[in-house]
Amino acid sequence: MSDKQKQQLYVRTPLIESTALSKHAPFKVYLKLENTQPTGSFKIRGISNLCKKAIEKGSKHIVSSSGGNAGIAAAYAARKLGVKATVVIPKSTPEFVAQKLRDENATVEYHGKVWDEANKRALEIASQSNGTIIHPFDHPDIWQGHSSMIEEIADDMTHKPDVLITVVGGGGLFCGVIEGLKKVGWNDVPVITIETVGADCYNAAVKKGELVTLDDITSVAKCLGALTACQQALDYYSQHEVHSVVISDKEAVDACLRFTDEHRILVEPACGAALAGIYSNVIPKLQEQGKLQTVIQSAVVIVCGGCSITLEMLNKYKSKFGL
Numbered sequence: 001m002s003d004k005q006k007q008q009l010y011v012r013t014p015l016i017e018s019t020a021l022s023k024h025a026p027f028k029v030y031l032k033l034e035n036t037q038p039t040g041s042f043k044i045r046g047i048s049n050l051c052k053k054a055i056e057k058g059s060k061h062i063v064s065s066s067g068g069n070a071g072i073a074a075a076y077a078a079r080k081l082g083v084k085a086t087v088v089i090p091k092s093t094p095e096f097v098a099q100k101l102r103d104e105n106a107t108v109e110y111h112g113k114v115w116d117e118a119n120k121r122a123l124e125i126a127s128q129s130n131g132t133i134i135h136p137f138d139h140p141d142i143w144q145g146h147s148s149m150i151e152e153i154a155d156d157m158t159h160k161p162d163v164l165i166t167v168v169g170g171g172g173l174f175c176g177v178i179e180g181l182k183k184v185g186w187n188d189v190p191v192i193t194i195e196t197v198g199a200d201c202y203n204a205a206v207k208k209g210e211l212v213t214l215d216d217i218t219s220v221a222k223c224l225g226a227l228t229a230c231q232q233a234l235d236y237y238s239q240h241e242v243h244s245v246v247i248s249d250k251e252a253v254d255a256c257l258r259f260t261d262e263h264r265i266l267v268e269p270a271c272g273a274a275l276a277g278i279y280s281n282v283i284p285k286l287q288e289q290g291k292l293q294t295v296i297q298s299a300v301v302i303v304c305g306g307c308s309i310t311l312e313m314l315n316k317y318k319s320k321f322g323l
């Protein structure tokens with residue numbers, strides 16, 4: 001293994017007790033600040049693990065079709081590991097996102113109207129160039145990488161948290177969380193998974209007991225917008241205490257606004273959805289419904305981050321939802 005491959009591409013992120021968020025809840029709120037990763041989100045944990053393993057097997061070209069945080073993580077990992085990266089993104093992707101990818105030395109190709117079309121092109125490029133396609137969430141190496149955040153939380157906390165709050169897009173983060181909980185022996189810590197209306201493929205799957213493919217993503221939380229969750233995420237639903245919750249876009253955006261004021265941290269609505277777990281009183285509501293029966297004295301929120309957001313965008317969402 002070369003020196004480049006030995007380097008850790010993600011950082012150990014802070015776990016802080018949030019006085020501001022604890023004021024909104026009858027328990028202590030801890031925040032795992034994944035927004036402080038070099039790529040702005042937790043994604044680098046799992047994606048760098050997958051890229052390293054692919055490079056160890058001889059790959060010299062990383063190919064992604066994500067115009068979101070997974071694409072940025074793949075481009076960053078490829079640059080740090082000294083291999084080429086190509087990211088194919090749909091024509092609808094904002095220019096500032098394409099620029100972030102180029103800033104990481106990735107070759108950016110616009111293709112198609114939607115992700116499916118961009119992904120087909122990415123698969124073509126990968127097969128023609130002997131490259132490795134990096135799925136944004138559905139791979140065991142990704143889950144293994146993401147699970148490291150739970151090991152850090154277990155190291156940093158003096159006690160076991162009573163509940164953990166995370167979001168679900170395609171389910172990569174969630175699978176990593178469950179695997180991390182298993183590793184540290186916290187099998188009995190319930191997990192609340194939050195999605196927004198219009199990006200709620202996981203909630204649809206757990207209700208139906210099988211994977212569901214959404215017709216479209218209508219939520220502003222674009223990076224929660226997988227059409228279908230991964231099978232492993234559904235399988236973990238029956239192996240762990242999981243409460244799947246759907247909130248509105250308005251609640252996610254409201255959480256982003258309040259978090260910016262209270263913590264001076266700007267995050268995407270996808271991450272606002274996790275914070276809405278506190279701001280929108282998701283835990284007391286689940287308790288009232290008799291679904292969450294544990295006494296809650298402390299909760300950990302995974303602040304997953306996200307870099308496809310600007311103050312201007314947040315202000316537009318603010319007006320859109322009359323906040």
Ligand SMILES: Cc1ncc(COP(=O)(O)O)c(C=O)c1O
Nearest residue numbers: 069169170171172173223304306
């Ligand atoms: C900031 C952020 N949070 C959450 C998610 C959802 O992660 P997953 O698709 O692994 O469930 C994503 C996915 O891109 C993301 O970028």
